[in-house]
Amino acid sequence: MAKSKKIFFLVAILVGGALTAFVLFGPPRMLARSSEPDFCSSCHVMEAEFQAWAHVGAHRRIKCVDCHLPNQNQYVHYLWKSIDGLKDVYMFYSGQVSDDIEMTAHARKVLQANCIRCHSTTVSMIDDQRECWKCHRGLQHQRSGTIQTL
Numbered sequence: 001m002a003k004s005k006k007i008f009f010l011v012a013i014l015v016g017g018a019l020t021a022f023v024l025f026g027p028p029r030m031l032a033r034s035s036e037p038d039f040c041s042s043c044h045v046m047e048a049e050f051q052a053w054a055h056v057g058a059h060r061r062i063k064c065v066d067c068h069l070p071n072q073n074q075y076v077h078y079l080w081k082s083i084d085g086l087k088d089v090y091m092f093y094s095g096q097v098s099d100d101i102e103m104t105a106h107a108r109k110v111l112q113a114n115c116i117r118c119h120s121t122t123v124s125m126i127d128d129q130r131e132c133w134k135c136h137r138g139l140q141h142q143r144s145g146t147i148q149t150l
Contacts, residue, residue, distance in 0.1 A: 031078075034085070040064045043089075045097045067114045068107070080110075 033039055041050035053060055059067070069084065070076045091097050103111070108131065115132040116123050123132075 034081070035063055035065045037064050043092060045092065046101075066118075067111060070110050071114060071117060 037050065037053065041047060053064075065071075065077075065081065070080050111133070112131055119132075
C-alpha cells in the first residue's frame, strides 16, 4: 500500500474515532438532553403533537423516548435512538417530512411493546393481538385529551 493511502486511512480512523467519542461522550449531557421532549420538538415538525402531549396528554409525565424507542435494553435503545435521530435529521433538512406522519411496521412493534411494558397487568387480561391504540384512540397525539375505548 502506498504511503499516502496509509496516511489517509490513519487520518480516517482518527477522525472516525474522534467523531464516535464526541457522539458518545460530549458535549456534556448531549445524550441526556436528546432524550427530553422539548429537544424532540425543537427541530421536529411535531409541534402540534408536542403541544397536545404537553398540555393535555394522558402520558405527559413520560418522555417521547419511553414510547417511541425500544426499551428492552440500553444497547438496542441507543442503537435505534441513533438510527431514528439520523433519519429524522435527514428527512427534516431534505424537506421530505410529510404532513401526515405514518407509523412504520417497526414503530408499531416498538409502541406496542412499550404499552405492554408499562401496562402489563392490564394487558394480561385482554387479547394481546390487538394494537393498544386501536381502542385507545384518544392516546394518539392529535387527540391526546381523553382516553377513549370502544
